[in-house]
Amino acid sequence: MTTIPIKNIGQVDIRSVAAKLRLDRLRVLIGPVVLVALWQIGSATGLIPEQTLAAPSTVIAAGGELLETGRLQEHLLVSLGRAAAGLALGVGVGAFLAVVAGLFRLGEDLIDGPMQILRAIPALALVPLAIVWFGIGEEVKIFLVVFATAFPVYVNTHAAIRGLDPRFAELARTAELGRLGLVRQVILPGALPGFFTGLRFATAISWLVLVVSEQINATSGIGFLMTQARSFAQTDVIVVGLVVYGLLGLVSDRLVRLIEGRVLPWRRTFEAR
Amino acid sequence: MATDLRSALDADLAAPAAVAVRGLDKSFGAQHVLKGVDLDIAPGEFVALLGRSGSGKSTLLRVLAGLDTEFDGEASVPKRRAVAFQDARLLPWKRVLENVLLGQKGAAAKARGVETLAEVGLADKAKAWPHTLSGGEGQRAALARALVREPELLLLDEPFGALDALTRLKMHALLRRLWAVHRPSVLLVTHDVEEAVALADRVMVLTEGRISLDARVSLPEHLPRRSPEFADLRDRLLGELGVAESER
Numbered sequence: 413m414t415t416i417p418i419k420n421i422g423q424v425d426i427r428s429v430a431a432k433l434r435l436d437r438l439r440v441l442i443g444p445v446v447l448v449a450l451w452q453i454g455s456a457t458g459l460i461p462e463q464t465l466a467a468p469s470t471v472i473a474a475g476g477e478l479l480e481t482g483r484l485q486e487h488l489l490v491s492l493g494r495a496a497a498g499l500a501l502g503v504g505v506g507a508f509l510a511v512v513a514g515l516f517r518l519g520e521d522l523i524d525g526p527m528q529i530l531r532a533i534p535a536l537a538l539v540p541l542a543i544v545w546f547g548i549g550e551e552v553k554i555f556l557v558v559f560a561t562a563f564p565v566y567v568n569t570h571a572a573i574r575g576l577d578p579r580f581a582e583l584a585r586t587a588e589l590g591r592l593g594l595v596r597q598v599i600l601p602g603a604l605p606g607f608f609t610g611l612r613f614a615t616a617i618s619w620l621v622l623v624v625s626e627q628i629n630a631t632s633g634i635g636f637l638m639t640q641a642r643s644f645a646q647t648d649v650i651v652v653g654l655v656v657y658g659l660l661g662l663v664s665d666r667l668v669r670l671i672e673g674r675v676l677p678w679r680r681t682f683e684a685r
Numbered sequence: 686m687a688t689d690l691r692s693a694l695d696a697d698l699a700a701p702a703a704v705a706v707r708g709l710d711k712s713f714g715a716q717h718v719l720k721g722v723d724l725d726i727a728p729g730e731f732v733a734l735l736g737r738s739g740s741g742k743s744t745l746l747r748v749l750a751g752l753d754t755e756f757d758g759e760a761s762v763p764k765r766r767a768v769a770f771q772d773a774r775l776l777p778w779k780r781v782l783e784n785v786l787l788g789q790k791g792a793a794a795k796a797r798g799v800e801t802l803a804e805v806g807l808a809d810k811a812k813a814w815p816h817t818l819s820g821g822e823g824q825r826a827a828l829a830r831a832l833v834r835e836p837e838l839l840l841l842d843e844p845f846g847a848l849d850a851l852t853r854l855k856m857h858a859l860l861r862r863l864w865a866v867h868r869p870s871v872l873l874v875t876h877d878v879e880e881a882v883a884l885a886d887r888v889m890v891l892t893e894g895r896i897s898l899d900a901r902v903s904l905p906e907h908l909p910r911r912s913p914e915f916a917d918l919r920d921r922l923l924g925e926l927g928v929a930e931s932e933r
Contacts (some may be wrong), residue, residue, distance in 0.1 A: 579772070586750055587787045588788050598776065601776075
């Protein structure tokens, strides 16, 4: 019989693994750093003309100037306000409709069909109609965000309620929880993970919709800042706007995840200890 | 009435039966699952119901649990009932103690919950999330949830079916201990013959929707599982369940 030796790789030290993970995280930055460096070199050598794309150093300078004059903060605040208002309303509407459709047969019949049909319409296709209804004020931007964000929250929350294990409903009966207890202790907490999935989609979508609506008809907001920069061919300011949008998306997603982790500590996740 | 007459004649039955089932009939569409089942369980009696898959034993339990309300015939059960299922069925979003206290209100209930958790050996898991429990711990939590209601009738639907053999033996001992303390009537539905004989005072076999065998279990106190009585009854029950001698 031939035997083979099993290689002894020794014991795995958790601390060294953690240190390696931290290093691995830094390695993620290598790609972006190289890219920005190439971009800077391209701009310096004239390979990338200033009117096509400003150099990273120019972008940083433009960002600093916008911060100094306070224009960036001013427009950022306006955009944040719109996103927050639209998101709050949209998420509220989506969650409410999902719960009604999830709990009542009549609600399901009345709500789910129309929602599935409306869901097929891209929110941005509503821009002309929204302008006819609301003019070009704040309402139109908030309306578009509400419309776009209600659906992911509705769809995911509704699916979570529908997908709850019926054995839990049986348990609720043997524990004599009653209808209200079933809803409060079983259905709503069980639907929360689905709700958060929807919320994360909704948050991402809210920026998307805001970008477009602020570029079409606005006198304030990050989108307006970028449109204005376009008329003066200030590519540096446009890139600043792009970076801000990117950061907003990133930060808001992290924030929702953070809240999710706090609200749902019972979930079996790989992140959980 | 026949039942009254019988209780009057039977000196053993001081109190009326905890469970009384007469001519219980139940169909799912064309499938006739229970065909006129009669069943009495005395207060504090431990009854095991054996049957092959599809014999209708779980259906009978569900009727007694009030989970299945469409049937013909009569069935009366105590108001205070509790059920434990094959899966622990703990709500993942409630901590273990909250799961035990499901549907129970007040400080007295909470104190009872803490006490019951200690009884099943999970005192230190009160604040744990269900997904951190092992299979045996989950089932013990489910038992605690059933007992905290101080049931007069405890319905157990193959509660140890998903556990490994060693854990199952420990759970048997725990269940016997808990039953001796709380004294509910118990209906244990199982397909494990040895489990039935080891735990119950009385074993019944459900065959094709009818009770086909009803036997009292009397085993010696010392090492009951090794006694000849145990082996005899086990063989009889296996025979009734259609397991050939060469397969036992």
